Amino acid sequence: MEPSRDDVLKALTTLLAAIAGPAHAGLIGDGDIAHQIDRCIERAKVDASEGAALIDACAPHGRVMLTQAQQKIEGLESLKQLKLVASEYFGDI
Numbered sequence: 365m366e367p368s369r370d371d372v373l374k375a376l377t378t379l380l381a382a383i384a385g386p387a388h389a390g391l392i393g394d395g396d397i398a399h400q401i402d403r404c405i406e407r408a409k410v411d412a413s414e415g416a417a418l419i420d421a422c423a424p425h426g427r428v429m430l431t432q433a434q435q436k437i438e439g440l441e442s443l444k445q446l447k448l449v450a451s452e453y454f455g456d457i
Contacts, residue, residue, distance in 0.1 A: 369454040373397060376447055376457070380404065383439040397457060401444050408436040 367375075376397050384392060384404045391403040412433035418426025451457050 369457065372450045372454060373457050376443065376450065379443055379446075380440075383436060383443060385436070397447055398444070401440055401447065405437060405440045405444075408433050408440060412437065 377392070380397065380400060381389065381392055388404050388407055391407055392400050395403075412430055415426050415428075415430030415433055418429060420426075447457060
């Protein structure tokens with residue numbers, strides 16, 4: 365059974381929610397999936413910047429915050445690549 369366009373879109377949305385996490389759930393919902401991914405990437409970049417600032421201020425949780433944000437960005441960038449592959453196969457998703 366081949367997946368349909370809707371199946372792939374649902375899978376991408378599910379992965380986005382899992383990678384973004386509950387703290388960024390408000391960024392998911394409206395707009396196309398590419399726009400949702402981009403919003404989550406921008407928010408993760410803000411989190412990374414805040415983590416770096418906390419490290420500069422010698423706050424103990426800054427490194428954890430920065431590492432988590434970097435991992436989130438990596439996952440979101442990978443999801444963005446999957447979206448591009450899916451768009452090549454199904455047309456614009």
